Amino acid sequence: MPHETPLLVTIVLGLVLAFACGFIASRLRLPPLVGYLVAGIIVGPYTPGPAVDAHLATELSEVGVILLMFGVGLHFSTADLLAVRWIAIPGAVGQIAVATAIGVVIAMSWGWTLGGGLVLGLALSVASTVVLLRALDERNTLGTANGRIAVGWLIVEDLAMVLTLVLLPALAGLLGGKTPDGSAGGIDGQLLLTVAITLGKVGVFGAIILMLGPRIVPWLLSQAARTGSHELFTLSVLAIALGIAYGSAKLFDVSFALGAFCAGIVLAKSELSHRAAEESLPLQNAFAVLFFVSVGMLFDPSIIVREPIEVIAVLLIILVGKSVAAFAIVLLLGYPISTATLVSASLAQVGEFSFILAGLGIALGLLPSEGKDLILAGALLSITLNPLAFATVRPLTDWINAMLDLLARGEPARRARLARLDRKLSELRQHAEPAAKLGLQPTQLMSKFAIFGDLTADQRAELLTLFKPRSAAPGERVIRAGDVGNEMFFISSGAVEVAVGGKKIQLGPGDFFGEMALLTGARRIADVTAIDYCLFLTLGKDDFDKFIGRYAELRQRLDEVAAERAEMNRREAQTPEPG
Numbered sequence: 001m002p003h004e005t006p007l008l009v010t011i012v013l014g015l016v017l018a019f020a021c022g023f024i025a026s027r028l029r030l031p032p033l034v035g036y037l038v039a040g041i042i043v044g045p046y047t048p049g050p051a052v053d054a055h056l057a058t059e060l061s062e063v064g065v066i067l068l069m070f071g072v073g074l075h076f077s078t079a080d081l082l083a084v085r086w087i088a089i090p091g092a093v094g095q096i097a098v099a100t101a102i103g104v105v106i107a108m109s110w111g112w113t114l115g116g117g118l119v120l121g122l123a124l125s126v127a128s129t130v131v132l133l134r135a136l137d138e139r140n141t142l143g144t145a146n147g148r149i150a151v152g153w154l155i156v157e158d159l160a161m162v163l164t165l166v167l168l169p170a171l172a173g174l175l176g177g178k179t180p181d182g183s184a185g186g187i188d189g190q191l192l193l194t195v196a197i198t199l200g201k202v203g204v205f206g207a208i209i210l211m212l213g214p215r216i217v218p219w220l221l222s223q224a225a226r227t228g229s230h231e232l233f234t235l236s237v238l239a240i241a242l243g244i245a246y247g248s249a250k251l252f253d254v255s256f257a258l259g260a261f262c263a264g265i266v267l268a269k270s271e272l273s274h275r276a277a278e279e280s281l282p283l284q285n286a287f288a289v290l291f292f293v294s295v296g297m298l299f300d301p302s303i304i305v306r307e308p309i310e311v312i313a314v315l316l317i318i319l320v321g322k323s324v325a326a327f328a329i330v331l332l333l334g335y336p337i338s339t340a341t342l343v344s345a346s347l348a349q350v351g352e353f354s355f356i357l358a359g360l361g362i363a364l365g366l367l368p369s370e371g372k373d374l375i376l377a378g379a380l381l382s383i384t385l386n387p388l389a390f391a392t393v394r395p396l397t398d399w400i401n402a403m404l405d406l407l408a409r410g411e412p413a414r415r416a417r418l419a420r421l422d423r424k425l426s427e428l429r430q431h432a433e434p435a436a437k438l439g440l441q442p443t444q445l446m447s448k449f450a451i452f453g454d455l456t457a458d459q460r461a462e463l464l465t466l467f468k469p470r471s472a473a474p475g476e477r478v479i480r481a482g483d484v485g486n487e488m489f490f491i492s493s494g495a496v497e498v499a500v501g502g503k504k505i506q507l508g509p510g511d512f513f514g515e516m517a518l519l520t521g522a523r524r525i526a527d528v529t530a531i532d533y534c535l536f537l538t539l540g541k542d543d544f545d546k547f548i549g550r551y552a553e554l555r556q557r558l559d560e561v562a563a564e565r566a567e568m569n570r571r572e573a574q575t576p577e578p579g
Helices: 006-027 032-043 054-075 078-083 085-109 114-125 129-138 145-171 189-211 213-226 230-252 256-267 273-297 302-306 308-332 337-346 352-363 369-391 393-403 411-432 442-448 457-464 515-520 541-550 552-574
Strands: 468-472 477-479 487-493 496-500 503-507 527-530 534-540
Touching: 006 032, 006 054, 006 273, 032 273, 032 369, 054 129, 054 230, 054 256, 054 273, 078 085, 078 145, 078 411, 085 114, 085 145, 085 308, 114 145, 114 308, 114 352, 114 369, 129 145, 129 273, 129 337, 129 369, 145 256, 145 337, 145 352, 145 411, 189 213, 189 230, 189 256, 213 230, 213 256, 230 256, 273 369, 302 308, 302 369, 308 337, 308 369, 337 369, 337 393, 337 411, 352 369, 369 393, 487 515, 487 541, 515 541, 515 552, 534 541, 541 552
Parallel strands: none
Antiparallel strands: 468 534, 477 527, 487 534, 496 503, 496 527
């Protein structure tokens, strides 16, 4: 067709097939992610049928990684990262060392050089932040202490890979490859100079971000917001994220993704950070899908038939070697079994940095050509199996506590340490995002609810101290049917959709939900999903029970509301569908 272009074909085929395969995977009770990867294989160069430009797909997917890391920066403060540093830094470094050593030993048993084994081990030692964030978000664990530890762990891994990508060319000659200029290479002053320059660039970039970013970035965003143009504000968010990412890569040799992450951290200090997250979310989702499609495109399925033993070995390093190493390290650092199993599941896959490192290894003559195929095979299979790894977290934790007395013996002390970290993270979040930023003040919110109308001034003052802020992005599942109820939600801004009994109900500012499970003690009976960027004030179960226990009149009113909603749900369920 005359008007057909490679870029248009790549986007259209990638998204259309990703939707089709993702929908089929969902109907088969598989994660949609599996469908996205299959879509990439279908349009890739190694299978018959339609083909798209793999280079363009990879570049488009990089935009998704940038936007996703920008979103992480908006919600993951520097204080949070520093709070988990005592487990994230030694844990990530130790796990990388163990996984790399295993990779070197196995690769050299295949007859590879030390350099090839080193590249293979490093590529398999780092996990995908994109995959992890999706997995944690689907399970509503991103904001927990364990979730923060896992994200911090992977951020440290990303930083380590950035340094690796800088140092590997200088060491290539020593490891049996070739340097970028074709020389034999070796250890000399050039290596020390390279390290010094790299650290200097990172230091300058960090100084600029910390000193100028908080002054310039929020100001730019506020100026765009004052224009009243929805399009200009959206463009300002994208320009800040992509612009800082591009500038950091070109000027300071910092990866696009980490540059965008820093931009998000800076922007989080702005009062418009919630709106910025809302505007960037749809693009994050669309381009993240293209990332998984591009991974599938790079995979040559014949590698499974040609070298099955090597594929299995690579997969075992990813699923078993890394996970066991991480599990042991977390326990040695004094954190509970639940943290160890979650971190282990988080690391049981490889991602974007692995592909970059494999490409560099081939360019430097270190990694054999089949090495890239093995890494891609490991990536595809491990990403596909990662939901299964997360599904085993809870039963594996329970089994270890029940069966392995030696490990479970120190569990109370380890749980106490995690609880202290959780309290510290909660304090940091409350300090960074006080209730005053939630659009509707608690006093205004209480006066808006008739349910609090009969409370005295002292009772209201007491209740105010129990509220905790929480936010949700569009599409985020706030409550899942079947879960144990542990908090009640008051909507400050935004809107949610309540799905119960085959019906869907929308609630907005001034409404509340989640009280049924707290009142009856039963599990949640509805799914509640944010359909806009939502800001809530929540009341936890312990605080709820204590407060309600002291004020019988409020308990009576809530019982009446619960009975009214139960009757409404019953009538809705009995109402026949139209047509």
